[in-house]
Amino acid sequence: MPQKLILLSGASAVGKTAVLRWMLTSIQSPCVCKIDCYAHGADSQNPYGDTPYVLGVSGDICPDHFLVSNLPELFSWCDDHGNALVIETAGLCHRCSPATKMMCAGCVVDCTTSAQAPQSLGPMLLHADFIVVTKIDMVSQAEREILLWKLAQLNPTAKLFPVDTLAGYGMEPLNRYIASQSLPQSIQEDTLRHTMPMGVCSYCVGEQRVGSAYQQGVVGKIQFPEVRHV
Numbered sequence: 001m002p003q004k005l006i007l008l009s010g011a012s013a014v015g016k017t018a019v020l021r022w023m024l025t026s027i028q029s030p031c032v033c034k035i036d037c038y039a040h041g042a043d044s045q046n047p048y049g050d051t052p053y054v055l056g057v058s059g060d061i062c063p064d065h066f067l068v069s070n071l072p073e074l075f076s077w078c079d080d081h082g083n084a085l086v087i088e089t090a091g092l093c094h095r096c097s098p099a100t101k102m103m104c105a106g107c108v109v110d111c112t113t114s115a116q117a118p119q120s121l122g123p124m125l126l127h128a129d130f131i132v133v134t135k136i137d138m139v140s141q142a143e144r145e146i147l148l149w150k151l152a153q154l155n156p157t158a159k160l161f162p163v164d165t166l167a168g169y170g171m172e173p174l175n176r177y178i179a180s181q182s183l184p185q186s187i188q189e190d191t192l193r194h195t196m197p198m199g200v201c202s203y204c205v206g207e208q209r210v211g212s213a214y215q216q217g218v219v220g221k222i223q224f225p226e227v228r229h230v
Contacts, residue, residue, distance in 0.1 A: 001075055004030075004084035005183050007099050008132075009124045010108035015134035016088050017047055018165035019108055019174075024051055024086070026175035031082035033074055035067045035089040052081035060206075063089055064098040065196055071100075095197050097123040102190040104181040106130045111139050111162070115150045123194035125151075130159040130177060137164045 004027060010016050017034075024030050031052035039057050046053040054077060058066035067089050078085040089098060099105035107128040109118055112135050118125055125131065131151055136144050148160055159177060163170035201217040 001183065002078045002083060002085040003183060004181055005103040006084070006086045006178065006181070007103050007105045008086065008088050008108060009090060009097060009099070009106070009128075011094075011110070011121065012090055014108045014110040015165055016090070016108045019132050019134060019163065020086060020088055021048060022163075022165060022168060022171040023175060023178055024048060026179045027084045027086065029083040030086055031078050031084070033077075033085065033087045035063045035087065037063055037092070062096075062197075062199060063092060064096050065199065067098040068100075068192065068196070093197070094120055094122040094124065097127055097192075097194050099124070099127060099193045100190045101193055102183060104129050104178070105193070106132060107158075108132045108134060109147070109151065111135045111144055111147060113147075115146050118147075118151055119154055126155055127193040128155060128158050130161060130174070131155065132174060133160065133162040134165060136162045136170070137166065 006023070006027075008016050008020055008023075020032065024032070031054075032048050033054050033056060034047075035056045035058060037058050039055065054074075056066065056070060067087065074085060074087070097105070105124075105128050107121065107125045107130075109121070109125070109131060111133050133144070133147065133151070139147075144162060148162065151158070151160060161170060161174040161177070163174060165171070198218045201219050202215050204217070207214055
């Protein structure tokens, strides 16, 4: 098993990869796995320099389901390449999070977003051990403080780290925190922090036709309020 297991999640383009590059400087013998839905041209090259790296492409499968299904294989891969496993993933619907109770889970939030936006991130933020707030150089101190206050309301137990990944400002406290984290001796009984959505409807297995006649499995329907005619 890896001696350290870090999960970094967040919405698209918030700066997860930039944060991870700085984090790796504080981790001894790390290896990185990035989970994505599609393989982009830039992914053919290792974005983390000489650090052992593997790209997991989920394709038509939910990336969070895909990651959890591959955790045992990732542990075995890490045994051959390093002492610490760092995983970068992005939840698409924000309904679930692939974080387990034993790993150290972080969520990256863009400081330029609305103060109301983080509450839509769901379990990946609400169940995070630490929250990294990026792009702090692009907003005023007052705007930054409002967002940090909102994040502290949503997740009172998480450690907050405002950072500027261009200059590295704020990364030292985060790196000290990451360096202090370690895994229990055994994670055989590890469990998810939050349940996954049910993915067993017709469209999950490739159905493209629209209509009730083609819908099978677990199907959710909107409950419309009854219209009273006077």
